Amino acid sequence: MALLEVENVRRSFGGLVAVDKTTFQVAPGQIKAIIGPNGAGKTTLFNIISGLLRPDSGRVTFHSRPVTGLKPYQIARLGLSRTFQNPSLFLRMNVLENVMVGRHSRSRWGFAGCCLRWPGQPREERNIRDTAMAQLDYVGLAPLAHCPAGALAFGQRRMVELARALATEPTLLLLDEPASGLNTKEKEDLGQLIRKIRDRGVTVLLVEHDMKLVMDLADDIVVLHYGIPIAEGPPSVIQSDPKVISVYLGGEVQADSAGGELSAKWSQSP
Amino acid sequence: MTRLRQLLPFALFALAMVATQGLLRALEMEYCLTQLTMALYYAIVVIGLCLVMGYAGQVSLGHGAFFAIGGYTSAVLTTHDFSRFKAAGWAGGLKQLHVFVGQQDLFGNQIMTVSPWAAFFAAMLLTLVVATLIGYPALRLKGHYLAMATLGFGLIVNKTVLGTAAFGAADGINGVPEWTLAPGLTICGKSAARVSNYYIAATLVLALLLLLRNLLHSRVGRALQAIHDRETAANAMGIDTAAYKLRAFVLSALLAALAGVFFTHYTAGIGPSEAGALKSVRYVALAAAGGMANLWGVTVMSTGLNYLSLRGLFGSYDHAVFGVILILIISIAPDGPLKPLGKWMGGLASRLRPEGRREHGAA
Structure with missing residues (x-):
């Protein structure tokens, strides 16, 4: 039974489609990460889940309750809390x-x-x-x-x-780029803290650019590209996924050779 | 211990009020208490505005109108002759409940009016309804829609009062009866009751400040400040931002109306200028002069400046003076003059001390 279900969500701003055909689930007790290049629609997706933005179509279900259309404070009262990309x-x-x-x-x-x-x-x-x-x-x-x-x-x-x-006292915590602007030591502490938070029973969904942190931390990853999910799975699978590799390294690349290159790249801190 | 320290300013305020009266008596200037009492009632409006502007971060340009709604409701109900309903059964019932009372009008005729207490509750109820109707749509939006809505609303109230015979048009309403709050405590302009009325006003201000202090040091006060700082984050933390802004605005309008009711009984009348846009702007200027989110600063500045204005110190430049104050505050000291002044005095004090404790000045 999923804690959070995002079903076929779409949101556009004027002519720009920020998020489209996005479907995934977050199981209770897991740390799930959403990654993708800049402008992939990650923050938009967070804003939709937490009620700051309404999706054009699709639905979000939290604790088996549809929350699309609820105000942020109502969703917060159901046990969803979040942080912002720029600490507010x-x-x-x-x-x-x-x-x-x-x-x-x-x-x-x-x-x-x-x-x-x-x-x-x-x-x-x-x-x-x-x-x-x-x-x-x-x-x-x-x-x-x-x-x-x-x-x-x-x-x-x-x-x-x-x-x-x-x-x-959230059951689901959304973290929007929690590691950006932190130094290496602070990032390590953050990683430990997020694990500690998960261990006390809080499910964590995070958007993050620091691949080392994501690969260390996440149980499961969704990759967004131009607002559309192109891959989902545990870190090891994501690192060798040809579509993910082509998005991150650019162009048509041979999956077998580039997979190693990508995992080497991601195991260092940027 | 901390509780005692929190209550210290209230004790000082009470002491200052008593000292002022003692000083004026010694100088045989007790007549000044009349304007001071009026200034204290005006201060209640500004204190209410401080809640909306300084804490909830919204601007109201209609607080003069809420003051007028309170005052006029009281004035009309307590002076209008309801004798023609005398025969009706419901009027008899209301008379039994002391909602209707018999009294003499200015010409000595026996008339039946609404009692001051009943008129007070009617004024509060009307303000509650009107403020909710104005605030509800304006506060669901982000930005300064409330300022525009209240500005328009203030103009409507002003013009309505000026154009309605029942409200005395340009003359306003006179002959508002005295209001006996409790045996021995009567709100009226008689010189014999000057001192007691001064203390009624001072006690009312003190009590409201205490209640608001409690409010601002609670989850409600933090919620309002959070909305002022970052509305989006406040909402994401579970605060129903629209509802809180509305409640703060309505509470603040109620305070303005409350002041209007007391003021009207004290001066035995009310005129259309109380509802004027310039009055509302003056309240905003006074809230700014007191430092917005600073209950004590707002109380002191607004009582002081309104007192000077009521004593006629600013002459025919009265409104202009408050305009200039607003401009100066916004351009020179957006936090009000009191905080920088306090810092400056603190710095001066530490420099004058022989051991020269520098850290005080740096803090």
């Missing part, structure tokens, strides 16, 4: 408050209750704070809890965003 923290808040926003859908007091500090509301507020702090600790940023979010380095912003996404 709330820059007027401190690090801890950013993560506390992630607890929004898991808390309930409204305008009146919060104004009046109604019995129960202060306790919920403490709960939000404690849970958020635990998530920050999980990604190793607890010491920075009270820093303004705008003062953080790029890599740290990514981690705060990840903690914020985890604070929503």
Whole structure:
């Protein structure tokens, strides 16, 4: 039983078809990666899954529920959380408050209750704070809890965003290029962290350009080219797929010889 | 301990209010309390605007109109003679419930009007409905559609008031009765009640600030700030952004109407200029002058500047002064003058200290 099903999704912007004929599934507990050259439609696909964009046709099912047409906040409440390609923290808040926003859908007091500090509301507020702090600790940023979010380095912003996404208690986590802008050490830490997140029961779907990371991490890979999936399978299969090789190395190439070249290329960090 | 520190500004504010009254009494200038009371009521509008502009990141150019809706609803209901319904059964029932009360009009005739309390609730209800109708379509869109919608709405209210005899047209409504909140606490413009009215206004402002402080330091406040910073990310984190923007706007409109009701009873009347676009722009200027997302700054700046304006300090340049303030704030100090001033004073203080602690200035 798949956790997420994307069925024949299509989305165009004006005359440009960004995503088309895209069908794949994400099984619970796996780390799945979507790869493809720039402009392949990966982020568009993420935006469709998380509800920021509506597909022109096709459907997305999450936890066996059709979610096409739902607003992002409704999909988030069903247990899907995400990070963005450019870390989008709330820059007027401190690090801890950013993560506390992630607890929004898991808390309930409204305008009146919060104004009046109604019995129960202060306790919920403490709960939000404690849970958020635990998530920050999980990604190793607890010491920075009270820093303004705008003062953080790029890599740290990514981690705060990840903690914020985890604070929503997702069953599926979408990571949009989590490793871009990170140095080698940070990338290694990220890889370990993503595995740790998967091991605690969160399914991960990620878009990533760093092939070494993807090949190390992913159980399963979908390759998009001009918005259309051209291959799907475990890393070893993808590395020797002739269509993938021609997309990444260009032109018509002999599969047997180029396969080795590609896997050699992908085992180094770019 | 932290709770005590959070409450410290409130204690200081209360102290400042008492000290002001004491000082004015010592100087035999207690008549100034009248304008100060009015300025405090206006400050409530700006505090509400601060919620919408500083936290939810939306601009409203119609808060003068909401103030007027509150004031006019109260004024009409508490001065209009409903005697012709006297015979009707429902009117008798409402009289039993003290919704209708008998009183004398300006010429000593016995008339039947709506009680101030009932009029207050009617004003709040009407504002709730109107603000929802304006805000719902405008806030489902991203961008500054609310500013345009409220600007148009403000003009409509202004022209409607000016062109309707029942609202007193250009003269407005006079002879609004006093409002007894509780035995001994009456909102009216009599000089004997000047001090008590000043404290009613100050307490109201203080109470609202406390409630809003609680709100802003909660999941709701964080949600509003998140929307202001990055609406897309806020939505993806599970926040119903459209609903939160609408609720913040409606709450803020209710605060403006609340101020309008109190103000109208205090000054015993209301005029069409309260609904004018220039008034709404003035509220925006004051919110900007206070630093937008800064409840205390907004309260202090708006009370101070409105007080000076009501004392007639700006003469016939009144509206122009607030226009200039808005331009200066936007071009020189977008966070309001108080924060840079505070930093400057902090830097000055650390330089004056003999051991010269540099890190304070750097922070």
